[in-house]
Amino acid sequence: MRRATPAHPFRSEEPGYDSPVAATESTRLDARTLRRDFPIFEQEIHGKPLAFLDSAASSQKPRQMLEAMTRFYETSYANVHRGVYELAERATEALEHAREQVRAFLNAPEAREVIFVRNATEAINLVAYAWGLSNLGPGDLVVVTELEHHSNFVPWQFIAGKRGARLEMLRLDDHGELDLSGLDAVAARGRVKVVATNLVSNALGTVNPVDRLVAWAHAQDAIFVCDAAQAAPHMKLDVQALGVDFLALSGHKMCGPSGVGALWGRAELLAAMDPFMTGGHMISSVRLDRTTWGELPHKFEAGTAPMAEAVGLGAAIDYLNAVNLDAIAAYEHELAAYALGRLAEIPGVELYGPPAERRAGIVSFNVDGIHPHDVAQILDMQGVAIRAGHHCCQPLMHRLGVAATNRASFYLYTIPEEIDQLVEGLHTVRKVFA
């Protein structure tokens, strides 16, 4: 599990000519070739080629990641830490290597600031409980936005409620972008202690102006919690450049396995916090009357870690780096622009969200007042998988004045033909309901 350089996923295996030192190489990705890394596409659905347009819910998995997990189970598996035998040492090394890969992926200062959790939801709950319960009180404000996934909304609503603090919501303008003109009015209503927003909206794809929100949060002496679950698969992240205090991501949305995610937090904040969950591994000493906590990151990693999943997440990071995150972001913008154009051709389609250049590969829409579940059902029979519903964003659905939307989302393996298949499918939907 040492840092073997992964085979470049879309270049020939021939040595010599494809050395990564060619810094001027084009970063354009080749989705058609990358797609062959994903075994899921080797099948038909209802007799049709699979058009998988639901990557924002969860991405598909490249062989390279699956093989890294299998290799770990087959050659290096044992419980980590404390074991004094060879396999336990290998497993520990693999887990800590994965932690280092996440650190590098986020350009975080220290690996001990990276906490392995189940997913971004758990990461945000960790901060809401472990920081919020000790630091929030009456008169304090927690500021979220109308664009939040329930995972970055409900934990804050719950903990603020427990502590007598108030939840404030930043509104959206009519283009699905945050209206920052209300910030000062919010600050006038109390002590802002937490600002928690996503970097990329899972429902509309909006890329949010986190830099301005971070500056505002810090001007209020508040901490900034960044939900990067939808941003991590899409764009290069740098916690130092972003200036955030906490950042949460989910492995399964970025070509990694389900069951693992990461929280990054500033060491001084994490060190001052109480633990979130207690139990094995997270302790320093346990006596009948008192337990002391372990060092970072162990204090926040009670119980047996998701070891193989962390190894898988590390392999997914290697894969994304090899493809190149700038290329992924550019390609997603391109697909979003193509999809927005094609969908606009269909009579009765209503599109939500910002222009393509300010969104990731996510397009939310409605068709002729037909309920999204009917749309998605008819599309499924044509091999097209999209998501229909509230996307865990009920406050946003209220803002848009709809019960639900259809959402098509794209990733590095999406090809334009899949978007064409969606458009054809939508014509059929309209015929059925004509």
Next chain:
Amino acid sequence: MTDSGFEQMYREVILDHYKNPRGHGILDPADAAADGQNPLCGDEVSIYVAFADDGETIDEVKFSGRGCAISQAATSMLTEMVQGRTATDVATMDKDELLEEIGIPLTPVRLKCAVLGLTTLKVALHKAKGTPLPEGLAGFDELELS
């Protein structure tokens, strides 16, 4: 596109009930009423019942709501099915009776859409009669409509 799965599910009778729902509207006052919601897809149904003079026979059923074709068509079909039957009979009606009438293959997710109207109607009848809600329906009427 002939004989595809969606054409079975969205067969003519379903689309007809969806586009021309029977019993659409509200009764005010109503002898029995309840609101139902399927939080998974946001389907909403409100059901209103008027009893005949015997206070037991269902004289009229109306519903209002919004949601997918399956939930709205199934509720429309239900209003026709229960007309003239007794409250006790309908409150214990097996869901298969409705599903047979709908007559289309349903995945587990869509099954919830299909039985939303029936569940809401049962809650309305139990509330009106003061009988305890059967297991599985407890708490149903506490759902808030969005």
